[in-house]
Structures are given as structure tokens and as C-alpha cells.
Amino acid sequence: MTSSAFMYLFLAAAVAGGVGMLALRHPIHAAVSLLGTMLCLAAAYAMLGAHLMAVFQVIIYAGAIMVLVVYIIMLLDLGSDDARAFRSVKVFVGIPAATVLVSVLARLAWHRAAGTEPRPGLLSSIGDPAAAALPEGFGTVASIGRDLLGRYVVPFEVTSVLLLAGIVGAVYLTGRDSAGLKAQGNAVGEGKGTGDGGQAEGAPAGGEEFAA
């Protein structure tokens, strides 16, 4: 009883955080409410016994992604006025998405209340009471680890390669100017001469600056 009370508390807080994220004008306030939502969701996972899920929710979403979001908001110094820039996104993406979500949820709730089965389809398993029966050890570190490194090892590794490619690309795109300069500087410092023209796109500019 207490646990379900806590469950409802966390879920209510998560919903409040989501509403807050949408309603608050200041980006950092919105980010903090999103953080609250994620932490509450993690708590809900934990209450459902999915401890690893909860921890990943905190480590990855709250700990890593939200930190980046907050970081960017701070560094760009976004004020409340900058929220207006995203108005068209809200209108053309947000409203349709919200409409779809609300309609699906309403349909499920309708069927649950009426005690009827929803028509089979893409979302059919969501409301399926049979799906609630979980296998033994669901959500533990061992079971998830076994799935991740056994059954789903190929998608898992492919994803990691994708992420690695993303990281390398980001480093190349953001770091090429300074890399070019550094290469020039090192070359002079070590007395090797310059003119390794094909080195990087940014090299000529840096080299001219150095020569002047």
C-alpha cells in the first residue's frame, strides 16, 4: 500500500515535471524540471524492481545528457526570450505529436475502463495484461547483462561503433583549426619547416598568420 502510494507520488511528480518543462519560460527552469521528471521516473523504475533501469536512467539521462543540456544553456546564456525562437517547432511538431500520444493513451484507457480488448496492432502489447507477467530475474544486472552481451550483442556493438563515429566526427569538425595551427607551430619549433599543405583545411590561414 505504501509502495503504491509512493509510486503514485513519483508518477505525479514526473507528470508535474513534464508540465513544468513545457510551461516554464526560462530554459534552465525547464531543464531542471525535466531533470526532476527523469529522477522521478527512475524512482518509479526502482519501485517496480527494475533497479538497473533506474540507475541507467539516472546515470545516462540525468547524469550525462541533462548535464550537457544545462551546460549548453549556461554557455549560450539563453534567456527566457530565446524560447520564442522555437515557437514554430512547438506548433508544427509538438502539437501533432502530443495529439497522437493523447489519442493513443485515451484509447487504451477507454478499453481498460470498458474491459474490452483493443484491436491488435502496433501498440497492442502495451495494454495487454498478459504482458505484465515478467520472467524471473527481470531487470536485474545479470539478466540485462546476459541479454545485452548475448542476444543483442550485434546491435549493441553496432550502436557503439555509430557513437564512436559521431565522436570522431565531432572532434574533427570542431578541432581542425586548432589542430592545423598546432601542427604548424610544432613544425617550426622543431625546425622541420612548414608547408605540409595537405594537412588540414585550416592550415593555410594559420600559417600565414604565423609568417606575418
Next chain:
Amino acid sequence: MNPLLNPKLPEPAYKEEFTAGRLFTYRNPSDLTLWERLYVPEVLRGLSITGSIFFKNMGLWLVWLGYWARGRANEAPRGAVTVYYPEEERPDMTKVNRGKHILTQRLNGEPQCVACYMCATACPAWCIHIDAGEHPDPAIEKYPVRFDIEIDKCIFCGYCEEACPVDAIRLTTDYHTVDYLRERMVYDRDYLLSWNPTKVQQEHVYPGGEPRRG
């Protein structure tokens, strides 16, 4: 890439200087050995030094407890080089420590000072305030009616002492300049003249021996 757009850059004229090591470079070559650059052993060595001092002092504390139990706490060997200041004082205070000021006196007890403002002029903290007056003796002519030193502003640099043409102001070794009230930290002429080498301040000697009198 079009070579015309990226011509080979001329080599800097000071290339030889660089290679010969004659020109200053921003690189600060490390003079650490490989063992030192491993860092962790050196960290452990540092920790062992500070740790040994810690344990030595804790041991001395135990020794002190023994002395204290026998009522002879003062005789215990001590590890700390600092003291409980108001209750204790350092016995090894240097004789040339610059502390409180005094005004030296003529034989009749009047200030040697001729109110020339040299100390006030030299003072970097502007803590000396003088009012000059006409002395009845034309041979002296000028003397300080008021001579205030704001000791809380003073930085004890000793410039006043050095600037004084008549050896009238000196810094003693007395360093007890603390007080709870700011008003009490302004030393007036009478206080500065009250220094007397025969009294209790005896241990706080003049750096330059006895003041010239008369």
C-alpha cells in the same frame, strides 16, 4: 589543393636560433627523472614525510600528557613551533623585530621630535598624524603638539625610523599591538613617550642600542 593558393611558406629567419637553443622557447623542459615522473612513488614519499611528522607530534602529545598528569606540562618537549599567543610568547623573538613605535626623549622628558613630518611623509600607510607647535625655546623652535600613530594601519615597515633626521621615532621589538577597540589603537604622543627602558618593557630592546638623549 591548388599550390598557388597555398604557396610554400618561407622558413622563419630565426630557425637557426631555435635549433641552437639560443632563443627562449615556451617549453619548460622537465628536469625530473623517470622515477620522479612516475608521480605515485614521489607522492607516497611526500605522504610518508608529512605522515611521520604527524605521528611524531602525536607521540609528543602522549609524552606531554604524561608530563601534564604529573603537573609539569611546561617542561614537556614540544613539537609545535607556534605558541598559544596571548598566554605564551615566543622566547626566540629576534632582537631586530619591528614592533610598536616609541618617541625618544630629551633629558627633560620632552620629545626629541621636531615635528618635521618626515615620518608622516615617508609612511606608506599614512598612519602618522602630527600637529606642530612653536616651542618656547628658540633653539628647539618646533615640537609636536600632537603625534598620533594609528597602529592598526601601520605596516611596520620602519620607514619612519629611517626618515627621522633626529632619531626621534623608533620601532621597538614589542609586538603586542592587538586590541578589541579601534579607538585604543591610536597611540598618542604621551603614550609613545611613556616608553621607559627601566620598566617592564625592558626585554623589548631598541634595535640600535640606547637612544641618543639630549
Next chain:
Amino acid sequence: MTLDWAFLLITAVNLVAVIGLLLNLGGVLTWVERKQAAVMANRIGANRCYIPVPVPAKAPGGGWKVRWSKRFTLVGLFHAIADGMKMLTKEDYTPPFVNRFIYNLAPFIAFVTVFATFAVIPFGGPVEPARLLDGPLLSGIGALDGARAWLAGFFGDGSGAARTFRLQLADLDIGVLYVFAVSGTGVFAAALAGWSSNNKFSLLGGLRASAQMISYEVALGLSVIGLFLIHGTVDLGRIVDQQQSLWMWGIVLQPHMFFLFLAANIAENKRIPFDMPEGESELVAGYFTEYSAMKMGMFMMSEFVAIAVIAGLVTTLFFGGYHVPFLYDDGFHFGESVVPLSHLTVVVLRLASFTLKVLVLCWFQILIRWTLPKFRYDQVMRLGWKMLLPISLANLVLTAGIAQIVNAR
């Protein structure tokens, strides 16, 4: 469903014990830090705070009167109390132009995350309440019979068998991952505090804090994965269980990882030699420059509590947790000879063992803080990414290989 009163009681006891231990340790550590620095530097250190003791003295006109002349200083220990009182009674000044909500939120995040970390650390061995009063000395006292019967009844599972409880606030099978998750959330405290203060120094401190904490989080996690491989679990309770033997202690299995883990933890706690975010010499006080009174105190307090939490974590992972060498549930085992001990003695010994280890590690952290010079910022980053991370990865590969060989045999 009825409530499990026994479980609730034990949890409440655990909660009080953990919070009491951490709060008091955090307070005392503020004094320890100062006093230990003094002792290490041949100084006297904090000594002024005292409680006046009345001493009867002869009044000048005859008769007696009380003079409060004696000073009970207790080697300056009251400074911890005085500091707390000072912080609580000082003006809590909120500067104008701060982002009020976030500014007020940040110290709480710092405080809560540090405290929450300790929840999964087992600080004492398994307790069987029904057997607590069974010792050879206590069993003779008839007055305790009633209490013994009550314990057996209250903590029984109904079928007559005695229940065993862990002295651990939350027994999670994700164990140490929870620690990483919660301490990772602590980044927000520094980042939000720095940003909301509307001060350039604070913002720089906050940015440095988040960069440093995220960097070291990686090394922190990877450095102990080798141990998890060996123990085959991330559940701290089970890890401690497996360290019953001295040869299974983390410090014996992976001594190099102890240094890595401790270094990453100190960096995570933003203490010297990793105090970039605070950086007194360049950033005033870093991300909490604009905080005053108890809000500042909460940042300070969380730092000191974090020392204790780190000590607890290191104890659990590397120093056998609450285990005393050769002490088993029924007494000391030296080879074949057995020294039997009562359950209560074992419980108390294990609690004392854990506390002692934590204290020694706290001392060690403060020793490091007063010995090593501060790093430069680029050195901090280089150490994190180019030293600690590759070493942890290499260790992981090596340990995995060895574990594979050992398992295959």
C-alpha cells in the same frame, strides 16, 4: 498486507545510525582537517573554543564565590560546534540578480546526493536480533529474559526461525552502480550553483566542476570493474561477504586500482589536489562564492560528509568492509583453532572495524589534502583522460583475461 514492523524498525535504526554517523563525522572532520593540518605542520591548530568550568575561589572580602576561570577546551573539539553555530546564525544573504530558485536549490542537491550515496554501503555484519542477548555473560542475567523473549518474538518470521538483517540502508543488487548514479547527479549542484550565482567566477567554477566530475566519473567507474569481475557481482553486500578472507580484500587483489579509485574519488569530491572548481587563488571560492551562512555551510558540509562516504566506499571495496581478519560469525578462526565469541561481540567488533577503517581513510584523505600541491587545470584533465582512464581500461582487459583463465581451469 500487513506491515513488516521488524523491517521498519531495523531500517529506522539503520537510518538513524547512518545519518548520525555522517552528520557527526562531517562536523568533526571540519575540526580534524584543521587540527591535523596543524599537527602535520608543527603547529598548534584550533584551540581557542572552550566551555568555561566553574571553580570555587576565595572572594577578596572573605567567603567563596564561583569563578569561571577554568577553560575546558578538549583539544579544540568545540570548534566544530562553534563553526556550526556560526553558520546557522550568520546572515543568510542572497545577492541580487541571482536566479533565486536554482540558487536555493543547489546546496540541497549537493547535500542530498552525498547523503544518499551512503545508503547502499553495508556498515556492519549481519545481525540476528534474537541472538543479540545470548552471550556467555549476558545469558546468566535473568532480568534480560523478558527482553530476549520479546526480541525473539518481534524479529521472528512467525515460523519460529530467527530472521537476519543487514546493517545496510538499502540492499540493492545494483549496489555500486547506484553510487555512481547518485554521485553523478551531484554535478548538478556545482553547475547550477555556479550558474545561478550570476558571477563570472562562480560560473567558471561551476563549469570546471562539471567538466572535472564528468571526466573522473568515467575513470571512477572503470577502475573498480576489475573487482566486480573477480567478485562476479556489483552488489556491495555480496562483495563484502566475499571479502571474509584477507586474501580477497580489494587492496590485495588490485592494489593499483585502490590509488586510482581514491584519486578519482577525491577529484569527484573537488578537494586538493583537484580543487580546480573552488580554486581560491584564482576563483575566490569557485561555484559557491556567492553563498553565505548555512547554504555555504551545506556545501562545506557535503564536502566533509563526502570524505566519510568515500572512506566508506573504499573500505567496502578494498578493505573488506566491516570484516575483521580471521573473525567469522561465531568467533576467530586461526587455522584449526577457534576462539568462540558471542553474536553481540561479533556485531560490535564488526561495527568498530568498519568505523575504524573509515576514520583511518578519512585521516588518509586529509593527509593527502595537506601534502600534495594543487594541479594545474590541464594537468587535471590530462591525468583524468590520459592516465587514469587508459590504466583502468588496461586493468579491465588484464583482469578479464586472468579471470577467464582462472575460470577455465
Next chain:
Amino acid sequence: MSEIKTVTLTIDGRQVTVPAGTSVLEASKVIGAEVPHFCYHPGLPVDGNCRMCIVEIDGARRPPVSCATSCADGMVVRTDTAAVKAIRASVMEFLLVNHPIDCPICDKAGECMLQDYYMQHDRKRSELRDEKVHKPRLVKFSDRIVFNGERCILCTRCVRFTENVTRTHELGIVNRGDRALVEVAGGGSLHNRYQDNVADICPVGALTKTDFRFKKRVWFLKHTDSICPGCSRGCNVVLDHDKNEVVRVMPRFRAEVNGHWMCDEGRDIHKRIGVDRLLAPRVKLPGREGGATPEEALEAVAEVLGEARKTPDRLAAIASSWGTNEEAFLFAKLFGETLRTPHMDVKSDSDEGYPEDDVLHTADHNPNRAGVVAQGVVPNDKKGGLGLAGILDACRRGDIQCLVVWGPGLSGHLPGGESELALVLSKVARVVYLGWKDDPVARLAHVALPTPAWAEKDGSYTNCDGIKSTSVRALDPPPGVRGEIEVLADLQARLKGRSYGRTFRELAAKTGAPLPPRRPAPALRQPSLYRHASGVARP
């Protein structure tokens, strides 16, 4: 028109053309070659007794003194050869033989020519081993001047001053050789009104002023160009001040006004600044009694004037003759243009009686009567405007409803003095006072606003000869006190009048005031020179 005859000569290798009759010393100044001197003073006849200004002239049998040698065409002068330097060092040595070198207690230290030239040209120990000659110290020449015979170098500047400038002939040299001494003739005392100048021109510390004696070391002083408001001569002066207090007043050379000199009364003018000051505004209007902030008082004045504006014939304004041209300009614009009153006049602020003489003193003891009148503070004759006497009569009759008095001294215009003033003002419904003194009018007025004294504000003054001089603010006014320019401009703004500017520099363009040169920020004089002198030259 007569042609000025010029001669061209070479000094230190540079050609210089000067009027015939110019001395070599003055010609050297033109090219910036400083020739040291003690007895020469541009305001006094040449004597040539100190021998310090010796230069080499080609063809001269021996090096002559430059102050007494007229320039001639084709002359070749050298001011810094080795020989000249050796002569200067010897002269310095002789001058210092019997000098007590008591710089620490000498008030001249820091601006002493002997001290400066010692550092530039001598810098060695005295070789005299005998006892120095002792002469009388602390001889009171008068209440204002103290003489120290030991420091005197007998340059006779002071003697020549009493002979040629004041022509009172009190001072002379008695005795000969090392016993020579300046004395007051006949054993009396100095009795001219310009005697402080002898202390100014004394190149050493032999003559000091009682007023300034031991008050302040000169290197603490800040110098601000000002004028003396003591009489309508408007002598140009320098206010020497420190810590917001004027310590002494020194004349500033202005050939067409005061030359090098100023009178003793003018030296004491700064003592009036702190006396009888009105420091806070007073408001006695119904409903507004009690202490008022400057802002509230200004509001009250605006209200009174706004009321009086409806009947401009019954409004009268009396201006101060100590006001500056810029303030007078605003005053005239406010009352004549915005409030349209015909009754405006200027009064005397000060009637302190000291007689005029043929040196500098004038009879009018107000600095700027001519300037205030010139800015248009005069009765409007076309509208039947009343002069000062007429305004006072109208007040007595009760014809004036609102009277604005700027500056103190109104009671001096009434034969009955203060008691009559009270009677006259009781007939006026609203009296507004604006001034720096706590005058009887300030006590009787319904609104009294404090203003700064002349040393506390910028402004230009027009003297009796129509010459304009500018006085620069030297001191900070008392807290909360705002200058007349600001007050009048504020009133003008509140009464919806035209804006003419709120600062001196804005208004100076309209009144033609000479803008003061920007002085460099005062720097603390370094004491190192002095310390060295006392340390090295001590016998």
C-alpha cells in the same frame, strides 16, 4: 607707433631674439635654459649680489652675473659649462657656510631655492670645521612675519620690496661681513599692508609667515588657481589646500591685474570660509516647516516663485556681488526672462572696511559687482523697474509680495541694521534667501538655501578694470550643498524656462570666461630630495 628694438644672441648654441634691454637671465628663460638665482626677482629691480646667476659670455674678461647683463647683438652665452658649474658650486658653498641647515623645522623646506640648488649644483659636505656664526632667531618683524637671521642669505629681496613696491622703506641691512643682518629700520615693526609678500619672495626660510608657520609641510599642499574675492581688484591667487581646508593663499602672477603681489587682507580671506556658514536648508512655509532635504527646499522655492510669477510686478530679486558671471547670467535669465520681474539689482555683500591704496586695494570690497551688472542684473527701466533702494522702500510699503535675496549683507544697506531689516522683511509675504552665510536674512527668510563659498565652486569674475579671471573649485562644499549654477538651472527647469546649461564649462562660452588651464593631477611630492639633503649636508 614706435618699433620695439630687438637684439639677437646665442645662448647655449641656440639663437634667441629678445627686446633690447632684456637681461641675459631672462633671455635664457625664453629658451628654457634655467639659470639659478637667488637675489633676482622679476618683480624687483636687479641687485646682483648673490652671484649665483653667473654665466660665460664670449669676449667678457670674466664671467658676469646674467641678471645684471643686458643682451647685445651677437652675444654668445654659455650657461652650463664646467667653469660655470664650478662657480655655482663655490657660491653655494659660501652661502651654506653659516647656514644652520635646519630644514626639518624650516617651513620653506620643499619649496626652498637654497635646498633645490644645493641638490642641483653642490651636493657635498661642508668643509668648515669651525663653529657657525650664530645670529638672532625668531625675530618678530611684525605680527605676521618672523625672521630667522641664521637662515638668511642676504639677497635683499625683502629690502628691495619695501623700497620699490610698497615704498615704505622699513627694512635694511645692518652690519657687515658675517654679522650682516636684515633689520627693521629704527627697531620698529613692518607696517605695510603687503608684508606677507616678503616671506613669499624670500628664497630661503629666513622670513616666514606667522599664519602658515608649522601648519603644514608644503609637499602635502594641493594648488588650485583661484581669485581673491576681498576687493574688486580680484587678484589672481593660488589656493594651497589639503584635506578640504585652505591653508594659505599665494599670489599668482597676472601682469594686468596684480603682478606678483597681493595684500595681507587677501591672505586671510580663506578664514571666512568656515565662519557663519549656512549648512542646511531652512523652510518655514506653512505646511512645510521643519527640517527639509535640499530637494524639498528647492521644491519649496519653485513653489514660491511659481506663485509669484502671477504678479511679476510684486516680485523683486537682489543679486550678490560675490556671485560669478555665470551665476549672474542664470539669475538674470531666471528673473528677467522666465519670471519677468522688472525689479532686479545687485547689492554689496561685504562692507568690511579697509581703505583703498595706490598699490592694489580698491574701495569696493566685492569681487564681481561689474560682472553681475554686465550679465544683466539691472532694473528694467522700460517697465519701471526699481533699484536696490527702491526695492527696499517698496518692501517697507508692502508693495513687494516675494523677495529673493542672493548673498549676505542686505542689512548693511539699511541705516537701522538688523532691527530695521526684520521690520522691512515682515512686510513681505515670501522671502527666499540663497547664500553661503548664515545672514540675518537667512534667519528671517521663508526658504533659505545654502550655497558654496567661492573656493568651493567654479566661476569667472570681472574686476574693476573689466578683466575677467577664472576661479577653480578647490574645496568640496559641505555635504548636500549645491552650487548656484545647479540650483538656478533647476529652478529654471521647474519653472519651464529655457535651459542654458548646468555646468560652468557650458556657461563659460556664454559669459566669455577664460577657461582655466588644466593642471596635472596633484602628485605627492617625493621626500627623497629632502632626506638626502639633511643626511649629507649635516655639518
